[in-house]
Amino acid sequence: MILYQALSSYQILECILHRRFFYPEEKAVLLLGTYIKERMPDYGRIRELGFFDEIFLFRYGGYQGGEEQIVKDVEEELSKTLPYQLSEFERILVAGIHTYLQVYLIRKQIPFEMFEDGSGALSRPEVLAEIHQKSAPGRSRILEKYGLYDHSQPLITRKYADFAAQREGFQDEKAVDFSIKEYLGRLESGEKEKLRSLFHVPSLGTLSRSVLLLTQQFANLGQLSFDEQVLIYQNLFDYFLEEEQVLIKPHPDDILYYHRLFSKAAVLREPFPSELLPLAFERLPQTVATISSTGVNQIRGDFQEALCFNALYEKSFHANHRYALGVAVMEGLQVTKIAQAGCNEVQLRNFAKRCKGEMEILDVGEDPKDDAKLEGSVLFWDDWSQKEAPFWMADQGKVRGILFLNSNRRFQMYDLKDGIGRAKERFFDLIPVKVAKRKAASDWISLCADYRDTEEEDILYFYSREERMRKMAAEFEYQKTLPRTGSEISIERMGDDEIRIRMLEGILEATEQRLLEYIRKEEER
Structure with missing residues (x-):
């Protein structure tokens, strides 16, 4: 006799x-949660079928x-x-397994065997661990103690996972390849129809x-507040699905009112x-x-194209206007190659795909000195990593310029290791480059439910030894309206006094931020 446990519709399908x-x-025997009565009222058909x-x-x-006490109550x-x-x-x-x-x-x-929580999740244990640390810290500490997040618990005898979706180089001697897509494909047509009936899969033709x-x-x-979830999808439509x-x-447990937010979808x-979905x-x-x-991992190959982001985007989407406006500047400067370091590379690549012309994104490796492919590019530098700004790349002509996005306002271009005097000079x-995000006019606002975005003015910083590029960057202007978000983003030219x-x-904020960072590093030693 075999006992299976499942908590979600995806896991029921796995089992x-x-x-x-x-x-x-x-x-x-299948063990489900009591909440299945609300989520899947006809769950009894699993047995009937x-x-x-x-x-x-x-x-x-x-x-x-x-x-x-918890263990005692669970036993009872x-x-x-x-x-x-x-x-x-x-x-x-x-x-x-996180119960x-x-x-x-x-x-x-x-002992027990386990299924990964989603396609590719076995090699990414930190994703669910971080979610639970926020939503249920007490439970999270207990589960972590027993190796249920990193799957290191010795009593786990097998780990069923989709090998093709794991991180490159991932290995686990207890892992067994288990692809939902592959096993679905092995089913006979009558069995597929049973699954369609059980999960109420529509016929969409x-x-x-x-x-x-x-x-x-x-x-x-x-992972996000309700307003942030609304905002991340409004951003997705405005910037990428316009x-x-x-x-x-x-998602089966997603309660957001998409029909109200996106009436044309x-x-x-x-x-x-x-x-x-293929059924x-x-x-x-x-x-x-x-x-x-993770649901996209199993079916990505069935589509001609994929627009996918990553877990970092759940934070970095707030910087969408910086990435969008930065790419707009490059188009204005007729730059066709962008090198990147410290950026959310996936986010940047997706913006580059929206360009009218070709825009190549290059990754700066550990040793860019001999990297010929970087020549002729402009380096996008963002502060999602701990690296210091490489001014030498522009000084020596390795790149034509550097655009500092400064998404987290860490001011990495203000490098104190050579002294405050040199840092100020740099x-x-x-x-x-003045960038702004403001609430749009009322006729645009009417297209979205409520205004959840934040209005802000900020500066992107551009460094180059080419006088023509410096002049063009200083004079560049741009404007775009985001109807679902209800915002207007722009690059605005400044006068000498405002500059x-x-x-x-x-420089005041940069000095403060870098000194605070220096103090934190010293305290950690």
């Missing part, structure tokens, strides 16, 4: 496929007190829920929509796992888009 291909003849022999509902949440709850002793099961397979039930198994020295957007439940998981016909597939109402279409849309959903040799004021304000 169904695993049971079908690994233990089709064994009696199989023959996917599992029995289903039981276990209360995974609501435990209080210290670890000892399990005895009420499951009419079997755990010793009666030949194997226990767990999808969603107190797994702590109980470990305390009782009961061939739609005219050109982009399929997979959303995520950022607010539910505490002229596209979009079909939105919300179509919204799929059925909350089925995205891995089943819904006769022909898929051309492009799949997502912020950082700073006042920069060309300030002097801005540079003095900048």
Whole structure:
């Protein structure tokens, strides 16, 4: 007899496929959370369709007190829920190992096998760990103690994961390749129809929509506030999906009102796992888009194009206007190659793809001195890393210039290691480029629900030894309206007096920030 645990619709799909291909003849029991009654009211059909022999509902949440009390309460709850002793099961397979039930198994020295939480998640344990540290710090500490985030717990005997979606070079001797897409493809047509019926996968035929957007439940998981989740998708539409016909597939647990935010987009109402999308279409849309959903990993190859970001974008999207305006400056300067260091490279590449002409993005390696491909480029320098600004690259002609985006206002271009005098000299040799983000006129605002963006004026700093580029950067102007966000972004030309004021304000803040950073580093030694 085999026991499976699943917490989400994706994990139910994992367990169904695993049971079908690994233990089709064994009696199989499925343990679900009590909340499945709200999320999937007809969950009983899992048994009726023959996917599992029995289903039981276990209360995974609501435990209080210290670890000892929690383990005691879990044991009591399990005895009420499951009419079997755990010793009666030949194997226990767990999808969603970050629960107190797994702590109980470990305390009782009961081995179990696990499924990764999403495609590629086995090699990225920090993603879920960071989410839980914010949303449930008490539980997070206990789970981390038992090696349930980094999967180092010795009682985990096998780890089922999609090898193709893992980080490059990832290895784990306990890992077993398990691709949802591959096993779905092995099913007979009748079995696929059963899955379609169970998960209410619609028949969409061939739609005219050109982009399929997979959303995520950022607010539910505490990754973003509700307003930030609205804003990140408003940004996505304004900057990257402006002229596209979009079909939105919300995450099964995502409650955002996309039909109100994006009235011209179509919204799929059925909350089925995205891995089943190929069953819904006769022909898929051309492009799949997502912020950082793992659901795209299994189906990316079925689309002609993919617009994907990464986990860092959940923070760096607030700097979208800096990246967009920086790329606009490069187009104005007729630059066709951008080197990058310290940027969110994925974010920058996606902006470059929106350019009217070709814009190549190059990564600056550890030793750029002999890197011939950088020649003729402008270096975008952002402060998502700890590196110091390489003015020498522009001084020696390795790059034509450096644009400091300064997204986190760390002022890395103000380098004190050569002394304050030299740092000031360098700073006042920069060309300030004034960027602004303001609430747009009321006729634009009417297209979005509420204004959630922040108004700000700031400076991008440009360094170059080419006088023509310096002059063009200083005189460049640009404006763009973001209808869903309700903002207007612009590059505004400044007069001499404003330039002097801005540079003095900048050097004061730069001095403060760099001194504070120096003090922090000294305290950490």
